[in-house]
Amino acid sequence: xxxxxxxxxxxxxxxxxxxxxxxxxxxxxxxxxxxxxxxxxxxxxxxxxxxxxxxxxxxxxxxxxxxxxxxxxxxxxxxxxxxxxxxxxxxxxxxxxxxxxxxxxxxxxxxxxxxxxxxxxxxxxxxxxxxxxxxxxxxxxxxxxxxxxxxxxxxxxxxxxxxxxxxxxxxxxxxxxxxxxxxxxxxxxxxxxxxxxxxxxxxxxxxxxxxxxxxxxxxxxxxxxxxxxxxxxxxxxxxxxxxxxxxxxxxxxxxxxxxxxxxxxxxxxxxxxxxxxxxxxxxxxxxxxxxxxxxxxxxxxxxxxxxxxxxxxxxxxxxxxxxxxxxxxxxxxxx
Amino acid sequence: xxxxxxxxxxxxxxxxxxxxxxxxxxxxxxxxxxxxxxxxxxxxxxxxxxxxxxxxxxxxxxxxxxxxxxxxxxxxxxxxxxxxxxxxxxxxxxxxxxxxxxxxxxxxxxxxxxxxxxxxxxxxxxxxxxxxxxxxxxxxxxxxxxxxxxxxxxxxxxxxxxxxxxxxxxxxxxxxxxxxxxxxxxxxxxxxxxxxxxxxxxxxxxxxxxxxxxxxxxxxxxxxxxxxxxxxxxxxxxxxxxxxxxxxxxxxxxxxxxxxxxxxxxxxxxxxxxxxxxxxxxxxxxxxxxxxxxxxxxxxxxxxxxxxxxxxxxxxxxxxxxxxxxxxxxxxxxxxxxxxxxxxxxxxxxxxxxxxxxxxxxxxxxxxxxxxxxxxxxxxxxxxxxxxxxxxxxxxxxxxxxxxxxxxxxxxxxxxxxxxxxxxxxxxxxxxxxxxxxxxxxxxxxxxxxxxx
Numbered sequence: 028x029x030x031x032x033x034x035x036x037x038x039x040x041x042x043x044x045x046x047x048x049x050x051x052x053x054x055x056x057x058x059x060x061x062x063x064x065x066x067x068x069x070x071x072x073x074x075x076x077x078x079x080x081x082x083x084x085x086x087x088x089x090x091x092x093x094x095x096x097x098x099x100x101x102x103x104x105x106x107x108x109x110x111x112x113x114x115x116x117x118x119x120x121x122x123x124x125x126x127x128x129x130x131x132x133x134x135x136x137x138x139x140x141x142x143x144x145x146x147x148x149x150x151x152x153x154x155x156x157x158x159x160x161x162x163x164x165x166x167x168x169x170x171x172x173x174x175x176x177x178x179x180x181x182x183x184x185x186x187x188x189x190x191x192x193x194x195x196x197x198x199x200x201x202x203x204x205x206x207x208x209x210x211x212x213x214x215x216x217x218x219x220x221x222x223x224x225x226x227x228x229x230x231x232x233x234x235x236x237x238x239x240x241x242x243x244x245x246x247x248x249x250x251x252x253x254x255x256x257x258x259x260x261x262x263x264x265x266x267x268x269x270x271x272x273x274x275x276x277x278x279x280x281x282x283x284x285x286x287x288x289x290x291x292x293x294x295x296x297x298x299x300x301x302x303x304x305x306x307x308x309x310x311x312x313x314x315x316x317x318x319x320x321x322x323x324x325x326x327x328x329x330x331x332x333x334x335x336x337x338x339x340x341x342x343x344x345x346x347x348x349x350x351x352x353x354x355x356x357x358x359x360x361x362x
Numbered sequence: 363x364x365x366x367x368x369x370x371x372x373x374x375x376x377x378x379x380x381x382x383x384x385x386x387x388x389x390x391x392x393x394x395x396x397x398x399x400x401x402x403x404x405x406x407x408x409x410x411x412x413x414x415x416x417x418x419x420x421x422x423x424x425x426x427x428x429x430x431x432x433x434x435x436x437x438x439x440x441x442x443x444x445x446x447x448x449x450x451x452x453x454x455x456x457x458x459x460x461x462x463x464x465x466x467x468x469x470x471x472x473x474x475x476x477x478x479x480x481x482x483x484x485x486x487x488x489x490x491x492x493x494x495x496x497x498x499x500x501x502x503x504x505x506x507x508x509x510x511x512x513x514x515x516x517x518x519x520x521x522x523x524x525x526x527x528x529x530x531x532x533x534x535x536x537x538x539x540x541x542x543x544x545x546x547x548x549x550x551x552x553x554x555x556x557x558x559x560x561x562x563x564x565x566x567x568x569x570x571x572x573x574x575x576x577x578x579x580x581x582x583x584x585x586x587x588x589x590x591x592x593x594x595x596x597x598x599x600x601x602x603x604x605x606x607x608x609x610x611x612x613x614x615x616x617x618x619x620x621x622x623x624x625x626x627x628x629x630x631x632x633x634x635x636x637x638x639x640x641x642x643x644x645x646x647x648x649x650x651x652x653x654x655x656x657x658x659x660x661x662x663x664x665x666x667x668x669x670x671x672x673x674x675x676x677x678x679x680x681x682x683x684x685x686x687x688x689x690x691x692x693x694x695x696x697x698x699x700x701x702x703x704x705x706x707x708x709x710x711x712x713x714x715x716x717x718x719x720x721x722x723x724x725x726x727x728x729x730x731x732x733x734x735x736x737x738x739x740x741x742x743x744x745x746x747x748x749x750x751x752x753x754x755x756x757x758x759x760x761x762x763x764x765x766x767x768x769x770x771x772x773x774x775x776x777x778x779x780x781x782x783x784x785x786x787x788x789x790x791x792x793x794x795x796x797x798x799x800x801x802x803x804x805x806x807x808x809x810x811x812x813x814x815x
Binding site: 105106107109110112195196197198212213215216217218237301302303304306307320321322323 | 785
């Protein structure tokens, strides 16, 4: 899960790094004029050769495995051919056909995307609310802020293990609910598992939204608060028309990273439900894992991974265009 | 930003691809050993790499055992032994895949018995010749039952038995006596009947975990084999046989019809069942091994429990229809030597040392696993170990096919998907049939690939 960690850290850096920036400028288009001037400067004599070490690493750890993965997806690669895998029989699109027509892949994609989206839709307001609530100084704010971060700093494995223990039949959650007369049934098996997964994911990931929302709030100028107060804006109007526009960039980023993180999350469903997973939580990473490491169909699972990559890349691309996160001229993506 | 989103996208594939392609592992860049005048392998200045599972119950003892055996091996051959451990089956698999692909890594692997067929299918491990068997001390030195899952037939064997860990059941002597039962059940029908007598209030006749990752398929396998269906017959999977359905019905029936297990056990793994038995709330503890001894001896029922063979007569039958009793799956650890190893003679010498009678007895004393060495097994006198030794001799191997992993997963999956029904108190017959049919289809497809492979 090291790739996840790098997602989580880097955008936070970016957001934090750009936070002080609007202070230099005024108004809602921070850095627009200055950006143009600086661009002219920075494009001249850029020491591009300094990208070589990083670029080489990128090629080794991202491009090469990606290409290998694609190559594997057209091989009949299993435990019988693994040893001389380069010369495993080439079977063209067969793996892809099997993945789409005769495997739970599409169901898994549906589960993954819907669960990620659900978790995201709930964590967004939660995270924003928590950030707004701890924006103004009050006694004990540092403690509250630290407590908010606990779910985020706990390793996924620990979170999943603790929740699994609590949600066991006759476990602490069942008993607590029983005292108020609610009997929910099984959490870790059957149709409810989907909601269990969403619930635990929400618990574990809302502080990430909170963090980015907080960084967005920090970038709101003091003058802006004063000006809106002078104009007589009440708290909701102030929040809606003055503060939220500042959050658009960080939260778009949070949404994107959060979705990718949820879709990629293997540890949580794996530890919560084990393999074979109940049919209602057989999400993409679990399916790919089982196909690879329980059934040893490496070629098929590479095809599955590739199909899901494409399926996720399309909406992601559209989304990136829409929020212009990849556009250096907009506030969301200052470099 | 563009860079980062690419990273995000690539992660999905990278995760899979990285695991497979591996980043290479520390190889043993040593040249071959030679045999000196007195027939001993001379390994002076060489290092043998051994990969074994971590024994989480005995971390200190394992380290001690490793350094002791390394010293003995050094005295004998002059070579060092470097141990590496894996924490989980998943860990082990990753190591094996990496090594298989890259052609370097440990010289010797410790493998669980049911994983041996899959490892054999990769052809990355030495199939032992007669000379190789001589080098590890001869085939005769091993408990012959333990050789049952070393290879597809007697002439093609890669797995060298190291320890046996047969499955038995434990029973609470007091609870059985209180219910007027004078000896533990030998058929599954009798077991259910006895369990009913013992079930009272919060005490249940049987402790077992329906959410365990392994136990469920072992029950189904055992009951099917005992009814004369070994599940795999040549290239045919026989999971759609009535014996399999009957096995599931019996296994689920403990909860839904007989009501002799704690309803909470739908969420239990094996260790929860051990805990329930240890608290004195269950008559029988199913599907356990000698590894439960430390827990039980420290519990409220210390001295009040005993091990015995699990029933060997299939549900609805009056005698076992299998050749041999099939009291347990053939369970334990095998050792395999990597085909790419450049010091195979040294590897065989090491295996010879640790499968010798004295070392095997020493290992048994420390860790509780039964010896695979026939002489050592016969010399065990502790009455508590008697039923375990019996079970080791009456163990039956699971089918030797590279498709076994898939078949096992299918058997287990039927239980996993049935758990919600189980919790509701009734497993619908047609739903069960459908699940078995799915498992049959997937397993058969896997067997078809195995026969081509």
